[in-house]
Amino acid sequence: MARQKHYEQQEVLDLEFQGHGIVKPEGRVVFVEGVLPGELVDVRVTRRKKGAAFGVPTAIHRPSARRTEPFCAHFDECGGCTWQYLGYEDQLRYKERFVADVLARLAGITEPTPLPIIGCERDRFYRNRLDFSFSPTRWLSGKEIDAGLDIADRRALGFHVKGRFDRVLDIDTCYLQPDPSNEIRTRARTIARDLSCSFHDPARHEGLLRSLIVRTTEDGEVMVILVIHEERPDLAATMLTELGRAVPAISSAHYVVNPSRNDDIGPHEARHVYGTDVIHERCGPLRLAIHPKSFYQTNSRQAECLYTVIREWIDARRSDSLLDLYCGIGSIGLFLADRVARVVGVEYVEEAVAGARLNASLNGIRNAEFHAGDVRELLAAAGRAGSPIERPDLIVLDPPRAGFHPAVTGELLRLAPRQIVYVSCKPSTQARDLAALSTLYEVRRVQPVDMFPQTFHIESVVDLRRREGVV
Ligand SMILES: C[S@@+](CC[C@H](N)C(=O)[O-])C[C@H]1O[C@@H](n2cnc3c(N)ncnc32)[C@H](O)[C@@H]1O
Numbered sequence: 001m002a003r004q005k006h007y008e009q010q011e012v013l014d015l016e017f018q019g020h021g022i023v024k025p026e027g028r029v030v031f032v033e034g035v036l037p038g039e040l041v042d043v044r045v046t047r048r049k050k051g052a053a054f055g056v057p058t059a060i061h062r063p064s065a066r067r068t069e070p071f072c073a074h075f076d077e078c079g080g081c082t083w084q085y086l087g088y089e090d091q092l093r094y095k096e097r098f099v100a101d102v103l104a105r106l107a108g109i110t111e112p113t114p115l116p117i118i119g120c121e122r123d124r125f126y127r128n129r130l131d132f133s134f135s136p137t138r139w140l141s142g143k144e145i146d147a148g149l150d151i152a153d154r155r156a157l158g159f160h161v162k163g164r165f166d167r168v169l170d171i172d173t174c175y176l177q178p179d180p181s182n183e184i185r186t187r188a189r190t191i192a193r194d195l196s197c198s199f200h201d202p203a204r205h206e207g208l209l210r211s212l213i214v215r216t217t218e219d220g221e222v223m224v225i226l227v228i229h230e231e232r233p234d235l236a237a238t239m240l241t242e243l244g245r246a247v248p249a250i251s252s253a254h255y256v257v258n259p260s261r262n263d264d265i266g267p268h269e270a271r272h273v274y275g276t277d278v279i280h281e282r283c284g285p286l287r288l289a290i291h292p293k294s295f296y297q298t299n300s301r302q303a304e305c306l307y308t309v310i311r312e313w314i315d316a317r318r319s320d321s322l323l324d325l326y327c328g329i330g331s332i333g334l335f336l337a338d339r340v341a342r343v344v345g346v347e348y349v350e351e352a353v354a355g356a357r358l359n360a361s362l363n364g365i366r367n368a369e370f371h372a373g374d375v376r377e378l379l380a381a382a383g384r385a386g387s388p389i390e391r392p393d394l395i396v397l398d399p400p401r402a403g404f405h406p407a408v409t410g411e412l413l414r415l416a417p418r419q420i421v422y423v424s425c426k427p428s429t430q431a432r433d434l435a436a437l438s439t440l441y442e443v444r445r446v447q448p449v450d451m452f453p454q455t456f457h458i459e460s461v462v463d464l465r466r467r468e469g470v471v
Pocket residue numbers: 295296297326327328329330331332346347348349352373374375376398399400
C-alpha cells in the first residue's frame with residue numbers, strides 16, 4: 001500500500017461548503033476534516049477521490065479562538081453531529097456562506113445574495129426520527145482500547161462509526177432526539193440481550209435484529225419500528241411488548257421484515273403490533289398523520305419555518321393549480337391548499353401517498369389530490385391527454401439529496417409554470433439543477449434554513465420565476 005502523505009505546520013485557509021478545512025501543502029489542495037480557518041495543523045492524507053485529496057489532522061498546534069469543546073462523549077467516533085467543535089452561531093454564519101458559494105461556483109448565480117439564514121431555536125434534541133443499528137460486535141473506542149478494557153458482551157445498538165458503514169458504535173447518551181429516545185434505545189438493547197436475540201451482522205448476512213427506528217412528535221407521541229432480518233413475528237412482538245412495558249410512552253409499535261442485503265425498508269411491509277397505527281405531528285394549522293414508512297422532515301419545528309417561507313413566497317391566484325413534486329405525506333401542498341384552486345401531489349412511496357390523502361381528509365382539505373408514481377414518469381405525461389395531471393401554474397419541489405433527473409428538468413421547461421419553488425437539502429445538486437433551468441427561470445430569492453444543527457447539512461429554498469417574454 002502507498003505510504004500516506006503527512007504534512008506539518010499547515011495553515012487552514014478556509015472552509016469549503018462540505019465543512020472541510022482547506023490547506024495547500026506544495027501548492028496542492030487537501031480537504032481536512034475537523035479543523036477551522038486560521039488553525040495551524042499537521043495533516044495526514046487518508047484518501048483521494050476524483051483527483052481531490054482528503055485528510056485528517058494529526059496535531060493542532062494553534063487552535064482557533066472559535067473552537068469549542070464537543071458536548072457529546074461519542075463525538076470522536078460517531079458519524080452523527082460532526083460539527084460540535086464550532087459554536088452554533090458560527091455554524092450558521094458558515095452555512096449562510098456555503099449556500100452563496102455553491103450557487104456562485106456551480107451555477108454562476110451571484111445575485112441575489114441569499115437572505116440571512118433561519119436558525120433553530122433548539123440546537124440539540126431537534127430531531128423527530130433516529131435510526132439505530134444493531135451489531136454483534138461493537139466498535140471499541142480509542143479510550144476503551146487504551147484502557148485495555150475486557151468487554152465480554154459486544155452486542156451493540158447505536159450509530160455507524162464516522163466513515164465506517166460496517167461498524168456500529170454503542171451509544172450511551174445521544175443529544176439529537178428528545179426523551180424518551182435514549183431510554184428506548186437503552187432498554188431495547190437490554191431486552192434484546194435478555195431474550196437472547198441475535199444481532200445482525202451485515203458482512204455475514206445473518207442475525208435477527210437489524211435496526212430500531214424511533215419517531216417522536218412535538219406533542220409526545222412515540223413510534224418504534226423494529227427491523228428484523230427474517231420472519232420471527234413471535235420474537236418481534238415479544239420484544240416490542242417488553243419495550244412498551246419498560247417505556248409506557250411508546251404509543252405506536254411496528255416491525256418490518258427485511259431479508260435483503262441493503263437497509264432500505266421501502267419495499268417491505270410495516271406490520272402493526274400495538275398502539276395507534278400512525279402518529280400525528282402539528283405543523284402550523286395542520287395535523288399530519290405519519291406512517292412508519294413515510295418521509296417527514298426530521299426537524300418538525302424547522303419544517304414549519306420552511307413551509308412558512310414557501311407560503312409567504314408563493315405568488316398564488318385563487319384559480320391556480322399547484323403541483324407538489326416529491327410530496328411525501330403531502331405536507332407542503334396541504335400547507336398551501338387554501339391559496340389555490342387545486343393541489344396535485346406526486347410521490348413514489350405508496351404508503352406516503354395514502355398518508356397524504358389521509359392528511360387531506362384529517363384537515364378537511366378537499367382541493368388536494370395525490371398520485372403514486374415516479375416524478376419523472378408522471379411529469380412526462382402531465383398536461384397531455386389522458387393524464388390526471390394538468391399543466392400547473394405553480395410548482396413546489398422538494399427532491400431527495402441527489403436532486404432531480406435531467407429528464408425532470410426537461411419536463412419542467414416544457415410545462416413552464418409561472419413560478420417554481422425549489423426546496424433542497426443539498427445546495428450543490430440544487431445549484432446544478434438551477435443552472436439547467438436558467439434558460440427559462442431566474443432566481444428571485446434564496447433562503448437558507450438550518451434544519452440540522454451540529455452538522456454541515458443545510459436546507460435551501462429558492463424562488464424561481466419564469467423569465468418574461470421567453471414562452
Ligand atoms: C426530501 S423528501 C420531501 C418530502 C416532503 N416534501 C416533505 O416536506 O416532507 C423527498 C420525497 O421524495 C420521494 N421521492 C424520491 N424520489 C422520488 C421519485 N423519483 N419520484 C417520486 N417520489 C420520489 C421520497 O420518497 C420522499 O418522500
